Amino acid sequence: MQPVLSTKKNIILMVVAIVIVFGGIAGIKAPSTIVLITGGAAIIFLSLLWGIKWEDIERDILRSIGHMMIPILILLAVGMMIGVWMLSGTIPFLVYYGLILLKPSIFLFVACLVCAIMTLMNGNSWATIGTVGVALMGVSMGLEIPLYYTAAAVVVGAIFGDKVSPLSDSTILASSITDVELMDHVKHLLYTTVPGLVISLILYLIIGFQFNNETVDSENISAILNSLNDNFNLNPLVMLPPLAVLILISRRAPALPVYGVGIFLGAVIGAFFQDRSIMEVAEALSDGYSYDTGLDIVNQIVQQGGLSSMLSTVAILIAAAIFGAPLQTSGLIDIMLNKIKQFAKTGRSMMASCLTLHTGFFTIIGSYYVTYAVFGPVLKNLYDDYGLHRKNLSRTFEDTGTALAPLVPWSVTGAFIANTLQVPNGEFILYAPMIYLGIVFAVIYIMTGFGIAKSDQQIPRNTSKQIS
Known part of the structure; x- marks a missing residue:
């Protein structure tokens, strides 16, 4: 397929896109959604x-938004679940017993592992961050551990679980878009993901040493515990919603119906155990928990959630489609692929080019739902040409998309994390090494050939372009 616009004009489009995104967000610090829409409009x-036809641009925008509909619905469901689980006492229950049971010295280590296990089971980092993550942030406040440490531990655990869970939408998308068996993809991801997780866990143990001999303000902890106990009925039955969700997910039930069950049970428990009216339940679902507990720190912990809390993140998803789709319509992607074919003489240089290409586009667009869908169908055949297994590509997508997303403030995941955990991306990312080490290990493997899988085909399409 020949590019619709000339190379020169596509370069101009790319420069305009980069200038608007980085100038708007890093320069004048405008909202990410407005910057992406402005860039897309330009x-x-x-x-x-x-000379591009509007019908062609519109078609690609609608196609991109179509790829995002399930993630959008999941985001809205997670927002409602956070709000109703606050009202039902589910998250306050977790905070209450977390403060009693967790010691400051091992808190970050445990937080990371808990989030990893939770996401491995439910396949959705957003759900883990929005429920268990929010609860752990509340525990962190009570234990007087800086929130950026806890946010980093939560994100590392959640993203690790998301990458290696066979239930994860991003994992399924990366494997399906490249025609790779799901479990082959997951196993191949372990090469770049496990080392980063191990390094992160060691870091959290080291950071925990500084809290080993600290005396936690017992009066502050007591005040928080008393406030939670006064404002919520902390009956163990309030844990029924997450228990039901975990059971259904373990039986491989679809995500959206499972979250619907979690929301419904949270609403019922809120009505019966917390003595809330139907109107109060509806308000929590819409705008989150908003009642004054009488203690500012507890208000910060529990006044969260609601469908409305996710609307800004949904707007970023739609803005990403408006921004990214016309770059595809213009033929820029085809030009980039032709350049890779022209200059990549070996499998190593081709893989390095693809890694750089996807990293750059994802950093600009901020949505792997867009970049996976755009690059997957066209890059997978390139790997066949070089005698390389496509699971190398699917792993590259996740290393430079799923894992990198928290690092990019204007990405959908990055914006969701910052809004939900209430910690700016730049403050916690230094303490989340797994997020960027995946790319480091990927580059090492490309250079050395370790962890690089050859094609299952006995005879590659172009035998002159082998990895070695």
Whole structure:
């Protein structure tokens, strides 16, 4: 397929896109959604000026948004679940007993492992961050552990679980879009993911040493415990919603119906155990828990959630489609692929080019739902040409998409994490080494050939382009 616009015009589009995104977000610090829409509008205007048909641009925008509909529905469900689980006492229950049972010295280590296990079981890092993660942030406040440490531990655990869970939408998308068996993809991910997790866990144990001899303010802890106990009925039955969700997920039930069950049980328990009216339940589902507990720190812990809390993140998803789709319509992707074919003489240089290409586009667009769908169908055949297994590509997608997302403030995942945990991305990312070490290990493997799988085909399409 020949590019619709010339190389020169596509380069201009790319420069305009980069200038608007980085200038708008890093320079004038404008909201990410507005910056992406502005960038998309500029690209669309130039494309129309140079002869691209609006119908073609509209088709690609709608196609991109179509890929995002399930993630959008999941985001909205997670927002409602956070709000109703606050009202039902589920998350306050976790905070209460977390403060009693967890010691400051091992808190970060345990937090990371808990989030990893939770996401491995439910396949959704957003759900883990929005429920267990929010509860752990509350425990962190009570234990007087800096929130950026806890946010990092929560994110590392959640992203690790998301990458290696066969229930994860990003894992399924990366494998299916490249025609790779799901479990082959998951196993191949372990090469770049496990080392980063181990290094992160060691870091959390080291950081925990500084809290080993600290005396936690017992009066502050007591005040928090008393406030939670006064405002919520902390009956163990309030844990029925997450228990039901875990059981259903373990039976491989679809995510959205499972979250629907969690929301329904939270609403019922809120009505019966917390003596809330139907209107109060509806308000929690819409706008989150908003009642004054009488203690500021507890208010910070529990006044969260609701469908409305996710609308800004949903807007970023839609803005990403508006921004990214016209770059595909213009033919820029095809030009990039032609350049890779022209200059990549070996499998190593081709894989390095693909890794760089996807990292760059993901950093600009901020949505792996867009970049996986755009690059997957066209790059997978390139790996066949070089006699390389496509699971190398699916792993590259996750290393430079799923894992990298928390590092990019204007990405959908990055914005969700910052909004939900209430910690800016730049503050916690230094303490989340797994997020960026995946790329480091990927580069090492490309250079050395270790962990690189050859194609299952006996005769590659182009025998002159082998990895070695």
